[in-house]
Amino acid sequence: xxxxxxxxxxxxxxxxxxxxxxxxxxxxxxxxxxxxxxxxxxxxxxxxxxxxxxxxxxxxxxxxxxxxxxxxxxxxxxxxxxxxxxxxxxxxxxxxxxxxxxxxxxxxxxxxxxx
Amino acid sequence: xxxxxxxxxxxxxxxxxxxxxxxxxxxxxxxxxxxxxxxxxxxxxxxxxxxxxxxxxxxxxxxxxxxxxxxxxxxxxxxxxxxxxxxxxxxxxxxxxxxxxxxxxxxxxxxxx
Numbered sequence: 001x002x003x004x005x006x007x008x009x010x011x012x013x014x015x016x017x018x019x020x021x022x023x024x025x026x027x028x029x030x031x032x033x034x035x036x037x038x039x040x041x042x043x044x045x046x047x048x049x050x051x052x053x054x055x056x057x058x059x060x061x062x063x064x065x066x067x068x069x070x071x072x073x074x075x076x077x078x079x080x081x082x083x084x085x086x087x088x089x090x091x092x093x094x095x096x097x098x099x100x101x102x103x104x105x106x107x108x109x110x111x112x113x114x115x
Numbered sequence: 116x117x118x119x120x121x122x123x124x125x126x127x128x129x130x131x132x133x134x135x136x137x138x139x140x141x142x143x144x145x146x147x148x149x150x151x152x153x154x155x156x157x158x159x160x161x162x163x164x165x166x167x168x169x170x171x172x173x174x175x176x177x178x179x180x181x182x183x184x185x186x187x188x189x190x191x192x193x194x195x196x197x198x199x200x201x202x203x204x205x206x207x208x209x210x211x212x213x214x215x216x217x218x219x220x221x222x223x224x225x226x227x228x
Contacts, residue, residue: 042218102214103149
């Protein structure tokens with residue numbers, strides 16, 4: 001299994017541009033998440049999905065959109081990029097077979113700079 | 116929603132000494148508490164976790180304790196080694212129904228040789 005994969009690894013955007021960060025997992029996990037990590041800070045949840053066709057906002061959703069058309073893929077869309085969106089973005093997934101199954105598996109991250 | 120506070124933000128120890136990182140959480144409904152290790156430029160990786168139905172869990176040099184009454188949990192690393200140097204994050208399951216984790220702000224651990 002490749003686990004959780006993310007593309008691209010690095011990207012520089014100009015203010016006002018848009019882009020999509022790709023995330024895919026091959027573990028048949030129902031739950032998927034997008035986090036951002038600012039320098040020296042913890043992880044903040046942007047959006048999450050509990051299954052194909054179901055998404056919801058996390059703690060910091062403004063300026064982002066997501067979709068979940070398949071179990072495997074969970075892309076994150078940035079519209080009208082702003083310098084405040086400069087960050088490292090991590091995608092994660094989790095399985096849901098029981099009450100205690102919470103472990104989240106992280107992708108390698110995308111380092112985004114908006115200038 | 117859940118709020119997780121983590122202390123200290125930085126911690127330096129001599130090789131071979133022990134390190135302790137502490138976290139507090141606010142939501143008494145949280146029932147899962149993982150710890151992640153993140154090396155520079157890498158993804159967070161789970162090192163140990165604890166469910167709310169146990170008070171302590173140990174895995175070789177790493178242990179986690181949970182006090183549900185006080186709503187705090189701690190990571191203990193014994194016999195520290197230079198490769199333990201990293202940022203450590205605690206988390207709590209703020210919304211069990213959607214498997215959502217709320218993370219602490221991280222502790223930069225440096226093990227001095």
